[in-house]
Amino acid sequence: MPEEVLFKSESSQSRDEIASYLRNVAEKLEQGGSITLKAGSESVTMEPPARPTFEVKAEREGPVDGPGELSIEFELEWDEHSEGAAGGSDSLEIE
Template sequence: MPEETLFETERPLGRDAVADYLRTLADSLESGSDVTLRAGDQSVTLDPPETVEFEVKAEREGPTDGDGELSIEVELEWPENASESESADGDLRIE
């Protein structure tokens, strides 16, 4: 399936700034508001449905015998123009 990037930004940020962005996203999701992403001249507004596919992934990239790069990826996904999707099995905890 072809993929189209609607918005993308990447830059170094302090942990506090990242937490602020995630809190703003969480507040928008909790209130049922649209989510607008904006950086420079880029902007996109999305309206996530009540239920979304939620993926959290921890990865290590790099050589097996040396230092690599660690990441935490968080993804929300839903069918375009869908009002509901199935709930996932299992409980996720972030500690």
């Protein structure tokens, strides 16, 4: 299935700034509201359902025997035409 990027922003931020963004998203999720992403003249508003699929991924990109780039990715996904998705049964822990 082809992917259409609706919004993208990438910039160097302090850990405190990133935590603030994540807190804002968490508050919107708790309130059941929509989430609006804005950067410059670009913006997109999305309304996650009550039970989206939550994916967490830790990655290392680069050569096997050399330094690489590390990342942690958090993703919410849902079918555009449904109220939520059935998720896996594994229990996630973030410490």
